[in-house]
Amino acid sequence: MTDFMMLQRRDALKSLLALSAAGALAACVGEGKSEGSAKKLSASPKLSASEMALISAMAQTIIPKTDTAGAVEAGVPAVIQSLFTEWGDDNYRTYWRAGLDNLEQHFLKSGGQAFAKMTPSQQANLLGKYDAKAYGEAGFDDFYKSMKSTIATAYYMSEPGATEELAYEAVPGEWRGCVPLSEFPKTWAT
Amino acid sequence: MADFDVIVIGSGMSGGWVAKEMCERGFKVCVIERGREIVPEKDFTDFQEPWEHEHLNWKSEQTKSEYPIQSEVYAFHNYTKQFWVKDNEHPYIVPEGQRYKWRRGHHTGGRSIMWGRQTYRFSEIDFEANKKDGHGVDWPVRYADIKPWYDHVERFAGISGSMEGLDIIPDGIFQKPHDLTCAEIDFKKQVESKFPGRKVIPGRVANLTEPTAEQIALGRGKCQARNHCFRGCSYGAYFSSTSATLPAAKRTGNLTMIHDLAVHELDYDPETKRVTGIKGVNTQTNEGVSITARTVFLNASTIPTAMILLNSKSDSMPNGLANSSGQVGRNLMDHIICGRASGRMPGNEDKHHYGRRPNGIYIPRFRNHTEEGNGFVRGFGFQGWAMRANWQGSSNTAGIGEAYKAANRKPGDWMFGLVGFAEILPNFENHVRLHETKTDKWGFPVPILDAKHRDNEIALVRQAAKDGQDMLRQAGCTDVSGADPETDIGTPPGEGIHEMGTARMGRDSKTSVLNKFNQSWDVPNLFVTDGAFMTSAGCQNPSITYMAFSARAADHAAKLMKAGEI
Numbered sequence: 001m002t003d004f005m006m007l008q009r010r011d012a013l014k015s016l017l018a019l020s021a022a023g024a025l026a027a028c029v030g031e032g033k034s035e036g037s038a039k040k041l042s043a044s045p046k047l048s049a050s051e052m053a054l055i056s057a058m059a060q061t062i063i064p065k066t067d068t069a070g071a072v073e074a075g076v077p078a079v080i081q082s083l084f085t086e087w088g089d090d091n092y093r094t095y096w097r098a099g100l101d102n103l104e105q106h107f108l109k110s111g112g113q114a115f116a117k118m119t120p121s122q123q124a125n126l127l128g129k130y131d132a133k134a135y136g137e138a139g140f141d142d143f144y145k146s147m148k149s150t151i152a153t154a155y156y157m158s159e160p161g162a163t164e165e166l167a168y169e170a171v172p173g174e175w176r177g178c179v180p181l182s183e184f185p186k187t188w189a190t
Numbered sequence: 191m192a193d194f195d196v197i198v199i200g201s202g203m204s205g206g207w208v209a210k211e212m213c214e215r216g217f218k219v220c221v222i223e224r225g226r227e228i229v230p231e232k233d234f235t236d237f238q239e240p241w242e243h244e245h246l247n248w249k250s251e252q253t254k255s256e257y258p259i260q261s262e263v264y265a266f267h268n269y270t271k272q273f274w275v276k277d278n279e280h281p282y283i284v285p286e287g288q289r290y291k292w293r294r295g296h297h298t299g300g301r302s303i304m305w306g307r308q309t310y311r312f313s314e315i316d317f318e319a320n321k322k323d324g325h326g327v328d329w330p331v332r333y334a335d336i337k338p339w340y341d342h343v344e345r346f347a348g349i350s351g352s353m354e355g356l357d358i359i360p361d362g363i364f365q366k367p368h369d370l371t372c373a374e375i376d377f378k379k380q381v382e383s384k385f386p387g388r389k390v391i392p393g394r395v396a397n398l399t400e401p402t403a404e405q406i407a408l409g410r411g412k413c414q415a416r417n418h419c420f421r422g423c424s425y426g427a428y429f430s431s432t433s434a435t436l437p438a439a440k441r442t443g444n445l446t447m448i449h450d451l452a453v454h455e456l457d458y459d460p461e462t463k464r465v466t467g468i469k470g471v472n473t474q475t476n477e478g479v480s481i482t483a484r485t486v487f488l489n490a491s492t493i494p495t496a497m498i499l500l501n502s503k504s505d506s507m508p509n510g511l512a513n514s515s516g517q518v519g520r521n522l523m524d525h526i527i528c529g530r531a532s533g534r535m536p537g538n539e540d541k542h543h544y545g546r547r548p549n550g551i552y553i554p555r556f557r558n559h560t561e562e563g564n565g566f567v568r569g570f571g572f573q574g575w576a577m578r579a580n581w582q583g584s585s586n587t588a589g590i591g592e593a594y595k596a597a598n599r600k601p602g603d604w605m606f607g608l609v610g611f612a613e614i615l616p617n618f619e620n621h622v623r624l625h626e627t628k629t630d631k632w633g634f635p636v637p638i639l640d641a642k643h644r645d646n647e648i649a650l651v652r653q654a655a656k657d658g659q660d661m662l663r664q665a666g667c668t669d670v671s672g673a674d675p676e677t678d679i680g681t682p683p684g685e686g687i688h689e690m691g692t693a694r695m696g697r698d699s700k701t702s703v704l705n706k707f708n709q710s711w712d713v714p715n716l717f718v719t720d721g722a723f724m725t726s727a728g729c730q731n732p733s734i735t736y737m738a739f740s741a742r743a744a745d746h747a748a749k750l751m752k753a754g755e756i
Contacts, residue, residue, distance in 0.1 A: 064595070128590050162239075162241065170416070172545035172546060173414050177372070180540065187580040190546070190580075
């Protein structure tokens with residue numbers, strides 16, 4: 001890898017991590033934010049069962065089980081719990097908690113029940129609309145985009161995500177600069 | 191009777207070479223490393239799989255607070271932090287309003303463990319540059335003097351590259367080059383036809399693609415295209431002190447390695463005008479240590495080498511050892527990382543790449559060479575690459591469910607990136623000095639790193655910003671963006687991690703610290719062969735030049751020692 005590629009990777013990482021900074025907290029308060037989130041949030045250093053249920057349901061809706069593992073089978077929720085409890089600081093935890101609460105309130109309002117309790121098709125329908133809005137309207141819900149990026153990263157770096165869904169070679173043995181796509185049709189996990 | 195024939199201070203890129211060459215010539219050599227001993231089985235993390243990375247390999251706020259400077263380095267990851275210093279234990283001072291990024295690791299092999307491995311020879315054009323445009327002093331050597339030593343070190347180290355016949359970066363002893371990707375082949379055709387003075391070539395890199403019998407005998411193997419180099423390589427496939435020079439030194443039976451010993455000063459005998467050894471501190475026990483030798487090589491890396499000389503004050507050398515010229519610590523140089531440009535390269539939708547290349551492309555300097563400068567002297571080269579984007583480029587976009595999975599599974603567009611490395615001129619004002627009262631926890635004065643980019647550097651940075659984007663556009667890239675040619679100031683001094691120049695060689699003892707054999711003018715049994723000796727910086731990644739001069743200086747010192755002159 002050239003110095004440059006590593007620099008680019010560093011930049012990408014920086015922009016991801018910037019989301020955990022205190023300053024980014026304000027940015028997550030977009031139009032998607034409902035009134036319910038003004039309540040006092042838990043200070044527990046661990047995501048609760050209901051928070052985990054919401055994360056798992058959203059992760060599996062974004063990356064469902066197909067002929068390969070979905071996000072839950074790949075262990076994505078556990079990675080998020082470990083980021084939350086072991087990796088993040090208070091700012092990060094507040095950011096996630098407020099963002100999750102906002103999503104929960106939104107789905108309660110639009111779907112009449114907790115997101116995790118809905119049928120898969122209702123989940124796909126509501127989350128699909130929310131996702132389109134989050135990526136279509138600047139500032140609608142930056143937390144959602146950050147969460148989705150975390151889910152995707154945890155999935156594509158997982159063993160089933162990297163080796164079954166995508167292509168991965170621990171020890172390629174050689175470099176070939178120009179090969180037919182038909183021979184290597186999947187993107188490289190890394 | 192001295193403890194050793196030779197003391198080598200520092201086990202990194204250049205110190206490893208001195209150790210090998212002197213041990214192979216039959217001298218008893220003591221290599222002193224200020225950092226800890228690397229244990230490859232424990233320290234190398236090259237077999238860690240993506241799903242084994244702690245916390246998605248993201249750096250926590252805690253890690254960043256422990257390593258505020260080092261954690262910004264491209265090669266710093268959760269799984270490589272063992273190779274970088276904890277910044278709070280190794281303070282340095284930067285004058286108000288200035289910037290300096292000092293990136294370093296203290297362990298066996300130093301930064302030869304984490305280096306970028308790009309390897310380009312200096313040419314006659316570089317060795318003549320100071321004389322021609324009047325900056326700094328004239329190099330006391332020309333390409334013909336160093337060419338055999340480039341051959342010598344390349345043959346041993348193992349460099350992958352292509353023969354191109356270019357005068358700006360002379361060909362060398364190469365193992366087969368890494369293929370260009372399909373998009374890079376197109377880019378090469380376009381650039382070379384639209385800019386006849388420019389060349390696009392495979393990067394030259396110190397990774398074995400065709401290991402020789404000599405390399406295999408040292409336990410080194412072929413590069414496996416994993417691109418995990420900066421984690422340490424269990425195959426020994428890239429050149430480092432630990433994979434190559436130190437094992438070669440060790441097998442002679444003449445090597446003694448001492449770790450955890452920070453050298454504070456060199457002992458000097460004014461009657462014989464010789465150094466007699468070193469004084470230092472065991473960094474684990476704080477115990478003082480003295481070791482003697484007939485000859486001393488300073489390979490502590492550019493900044494610490496100057497610090498040790500400046501700290502070795504005596505009545506006869508009040509300005510520091512080997513500093514009658516007043517040039518020790520001066521002319522601190524680096525390369526400015528600049529001219530970043532990126533874009534999408536259309537075409538080749540039916541093509542892909544296999545493996546992970548620890549390398550990319552290189553565009554050698556063309557400004558003030560095949561093309562005019564623009565009110566500046568010297569130039570810059572570009573590194574770059576074109577590869578298909580993967581899920582990292584597509585996953586943070588709209589979409590959910592099976593369609594989202596399918597979109598992320600498909601290789602993305604060919605993305606092209608370029609980054610320039612610009613030359614910094616030797617300037618007396620850019621320097622390292624020692625703080626008068628502040629010390630680190632072992633009692634060594636804290637350095638002040640006082641350097642900044644000046645008019646010529648900024649002009650190069652702006653031109654690189656223009657030229658990089660221009661090449662991408664002319665080659666047919668879309669969505670081209672990059673550094674602003676009107677306002678960019680490049681990365682801060684130090685960021686290139688190519689510090690050099692603080693004990694320059696020259697033709698005159700009044701204006702330089704070292705003679706043409708890296709030997710101190712003032713102290714004949716003292717040699718400096720790390721980046722400190724560099725008289726100018728070129729724009730090429732400098733390690734191979736440090737290696738060549740180290741081997742040459744060791745050969746010269748050995749001859750003087752055998753003749754009884756030192």
